[in-house]
Amino acid sequence: MNTPPSPSAAERTAEPTVRIGALVPLTRPGWVGAGRHLLAGLELAVREVNDAGGIAGRPLELVVRDTAADPQKAAAAVDELARLGVAALAGEYHSVVARAAAARADALGLPFLCSSAVLDALTEQPTQWVARLAPAQSHGWQIYADFLLGAGHRRIAVAAEPSVYWASGARILRDRLAPRGGTVVELDMRALTPASVCDALVDHRATALLLLVGHPEPAVPIVRSVRDDRRLADIMMGAPAGQPEFAEWASLLGGDGAGIPFLRYLPERLGPLGARIEKALRERLAEAPSFVAFEGYDTVAVLAEVLRSHGTDRARTAESWPHVAVEGTRGKIRFSRTPGISVWQWAWTPVQVVDRDPTDPHRFRILHTG
Numbered sequence: 001m002n003t004p005p006s007p008s009a010a011e012r013t014a015e016p017t018v019r020i021g022a023l024v025p026l027t028r029p030g031w032v033g034a035g036r037h038l039l040a041g042l043e044l045a046v047r048e049v050n051d052a053g054g055i056a057g058r059p060l061e062l063v064v065r066d067t068a069a070d071p072q073k074a075a076a077a078v079d080e081l082a083r084l085g086v087a088a089l090a091g092e093y094h095s096v097v098a099r100a101a102a103a104r105a106d107a108l109g110l111p112f113l114c115s116s117a118v119l120d121a122l123t124e125q126p127t128q129w130v131a132r133l134a135p136a137q138s139h140g141w142q143i144y145a146d147f148l149l150g151a152g153h154r155r156i157a158v159a160a161e162p163s164v165y166w167a168s169g170a171r172i173l174r175d176r177l178a179p180r181g182g183t184v185v186e187l188d189m190r191a192l193t194p195a196s197v198c199d200a201l202v203d204h205r206a207t208a209l210l211l212l213v214g215h216p217e218p219a220v221p222i223v224r225s226v227r228d229d230r231r232l233a234d235i236m237m238g239a240p241a242g243q244p245e246f247a248e249w250a251s252l253l254g255g256d257g258a259g260i261p262f263l264r265y266l267p268e269r270l271g272p273l274g275a276r277i278e279k280a281l282r283e284r285l286a287e288a289p290s291f292v293a294f295e296g297y298d299t300v301a302v303l304a305e306v307l308r309s310h311g312t313d314r315a316r317t318a319e320s321w322p323h324v325a326v327e328g329t330r331g332k333i334r335f336s337r338t339p340g341i342s343v344w345q346w347a348w349t350p351v352q353v354v355d356r357d358p359t360d361p362h363r364f365r366i367l368h369t370g
Contacts, residue, residue, distance in 0.1 A: 017061040018054070018312055020046075020303055021081030023074055023092040023101055030069035031215055033246035034093045034292050038115060039064065040284050041296025042090060044277070049304045055312070060304060067092060071100035078104040078112075087312040088113060090299045093292065095119035095137070095165040102130045102343070111317040113303055114343070115295040119165055123342045131321045131335050131344035133295055133302070133328075137165075138172050138340065140263050140351050143370030144240045145176035147261065147353040148208060150368065153236065154182045157206035159197055159213055159222055161189050166212040169240065173210070189213055194225035201232055208236045211260075215243040220252050227256045238262065245290045245354075250361050258356040261367055265291045267330055267350040268366060274329040298328040 022042050025035040042062055049060045063086060065077035074097045081089060089105055089112040092098040098117030105112035106127045114122065114130060118137040123130060148156060156177065160166045174184040185204050187197055201209055209226065211219050219239070226232050239262045243249055249257050270278055277297055281289035303317075305326050310316045321335045321344040335344040353368035 017059045018307060019061045019063050019084065019086040020300065021078070021084070021086040021089045022062050022064045023067050023077060023089060023097075024064060025069050025093055025097070026064075026066040027068045029214065030067065030097075031093060031243075031246070033248045034116070034242075034290070035066075037246070037281075037285065037290045037293040038091060038093055038296040040281055040289070041293040041298075042115075042300050043296075044280055044284060045297045045300030045304070049300065055304065055307045060300075060307075062090075062300075067094070067097050067101075069094045069097055071097050074098075074101045075104045077101075078108065078110065082108045082110050086110070087307060087314065088303050088317055090303060091115050091296070092117055095122075096163060098122060099164075102127070105129055109314060109318075111314055113299050115299040116292055119168060120341060121168075126337075126342045128318045128321070128344075130342075131324075131346075132341075133298055133333065133346050133349065134265060135348045135351060136338070136341050136345065137168055139348055140265075141169055141172040141240055142176045143351050143368070144238070144261075144263055144353055145173050145182075146370065147368040148173075148238070149177065149180055149182060151236070153208040155204065155206045156182060156184045156208050156210060157187055157201055157204055158184060158210045159187045159189055159192075159218075161213045161218075165241075169212055173240075189218060194218065194221045197222055198225055198229040198232060201226070201235060206235065208238060211237065211239045211243065212241070215246075216248065216252055219243050220249075223253055223256055223260070236261075242291075244356055245292070247287050250356065255358065255361055258358040258361040261353050261355045264352045264354045264364075265330070265349045266294065266352060268352070268369065270329065271331075273327060277329045294329045298326075298330065298333060301328060302326045302333055 024039045067074040093116040095117040102122045106129045112130045114132040120136045237260045242262045281293045306320045310320045326333045338345040338347045351370045354364045357363040
């Protein structure tokens with residue numbers, strides 16, 4: 001009896017394409033809006049690379065796998081993509097998921113350019129195989145802490161879920177604020193309801209509440225509860241991880257979702273390339289592109305340049321990280337070894353603290369830059 005080839009074997013038949021594996025959260029409990037924007041940027045860049053002749057005349061192909069914010073699913077996807085013969089990996093938004101993917105890529109000797117995840121310890125040990133575009137969490141969240149201090153906030157509460165990412169963020173904030181007279185109290189969302197969060201904020205006399213929780217649950221119910229509590233009329237809510245960046249936030253919360261500062265990785269003004277890509281992404285998404293869409297585009301732009309210059313051998317790609325000099329949508333991209341960071345790091349993309357304008361929740365206001 002003839003055994004039909006497995007899908008993996010069939011997909012590995014000789015093809016003229018150069019493949020990049022893309023890890024993207026496209027289903028719940030992943031942040032689907034972020035995944036959609038990340039994929040839009042990746043796909044737009046692939047199309048432009050192919051319109052310009054591909055990689056040494058070979059088309060560039062994106063092989064997409066949905067991680068659904070699941071580290072185990074992401075690790076399995078890395079194994080599959082490695083068997084399919086991809087030249088490199090790209091993408092991922094969730095830090096904990098990217099960490100699992102990076103560990104697997106490091107073990108397999110598969111180059112991984114991480115687009116969006118910010119967790120400092122993306123790998124346990126320094127690795128030559130992984131590089132990252134997004135700024136490390138310690139860099140961006142320290143800028144956010146400086147914004148809080150500048151706005152006069154010293155008594156900070158964080159509504160937090162159990163996660164390495166959220167715990168790391170709370171620690172960065174505490175370490176930055178404490179020497180300057182600030183305090184951070186953690187509210188464990190495993191034990192509290194949105195209503196009891198309001199009581200805790202009153203008890204602690206907090207002037208700011210930071211949402212270190214998932215979107216839309218429980219972030220949206222917490223925002224609604226705080227907005228409805230007259231005792232908390234003067235409290236500032238913030239979301240350093242960027243939940244208010246995406247259109248779903250505005251559609252679910254309307255005006256209640258405005259005035260909640262978050263981190264965004266864009267310059268104050270886009271250059272010619274960034275402006276052109278912003279227009280193309282807006283057409284593709286039928287809405288304003290988030291910074292995550294730009295991260296997706298820049299990821300493929302870097303990998304395409306590396307593959308053109310050094311070929312598709314995985315080891316040569318990994319060796320090329322320190323030699324990258326690519327004009328991205330948000331500035332010149334170069335990678336270096338940064339103290340405390342285990343991967344090759346772009347240090348740094350521009351960082352802003354932004355909110356949605358209370359007079360027009362579809363418009364963003366830049367409050368602070370770093």
